[in-house]
Amino acid sequence: NKELEAFSYSVSHDLRAPLRHIAGFVQLLQSKAKDTLDETSGRYLTVIAAAAKKMGVLIDDLLSFSRTGRAQMRVEPVPLGPLVDECRRDLEPAAGGRAIEWKIGALPSVMADRTLLRQVLANLLGNAVKYSGKREKAVIEVSARREKDEIVVCVRDNGAGFDMKYADKLFGVFQRLHTEAEFEGTGIGLANVRRIVVRHGGRTWAEGEVDKGAAFYFSLPVRQARKED
Known part of the structure; x- marks a missing residue:
């Protein structure tokens, strides 16, 4: 490998x-x-x-x-809230003045490599903006919750969605469920997301329905995460 x-x-x-x-x-x-x-x-x-x-x-x-x-990982406390805001600002040019309603929940701090975690969020938020591009009003939600020994982060949108029977292909290299004519992309972004999250000891998965949006999740072990003060 x-x-x-x-x-x-x-x-x-x-x-x-x-x-x-x-x-x-x-x-x-x-x-x-x-x-x-x-x-x-x-x-x-x-x-x-x-x-x-x-x-x-x-x-x-x-x-x-x-x-x-x-790349070597430099693990440190990373507040997710400010990092999400930073990624949102970077996406404003791509949004092109579209009507997007952002729903950002209470987000914890996690122990992670900030640069790599930023790539994860930038990719997931960028996909949410891209695949909701045909909606008159896009709705993008970011939330986090504690589940037993994990912190689970979710990025949800009301965009194009996907057929769940192809869900296992989403995080593979060069795997795309939409044509280039529909949405631009190389099919590497989500593979990068999975690789980064796995390096942190976490998991990735997704849920969706055609034309009804999608939700992408990643988790970090609780031993590598802490709540905000």
Whole structure:
């Protein structure tokens, strides 16, 4: 597994330079030869540029996925409330002024690596914003509860949802339940979420119904969590 991870990191890293060359020369052609190219040739360049951009995002996500398994963890008390607020602010440009009702419950502090936990929340909240994008009014809820020996955090939305028979695929690499035309994505984000949570000793799972929204959960063991003072 470590060898595969190292291979993935190396390949992803080495692909960056040639991809930059492709994107750069396409951009040069578009700017310098736009008056001499016919409509069909111009469209070909546009398709190449879009494909290069998509591949760049995929490579970045693969590198991020590899790093989450390699990075050293610095565990410290992390208040979830301020971290959720921080992620929400970062998502404002992606929301594009849409009507979103945020329902944030009482959130505890947890013992975790702040940087990695931020990736988890940013991904789950980002997905909630994205998949509720076709709603006239999106409703996104964030809550936490104590269950025996775990703290369970839930991010719920009223978006596109999913068929529960495919729930086991959600957290796999390159697994997507919606087409690229419906919602953009690379299929790596939730795999990253699971990897980070598992490194903290927790679990991930999800519930949903087609066109009625979804709820994504992650847990942290109580031995690694404490309530806010």
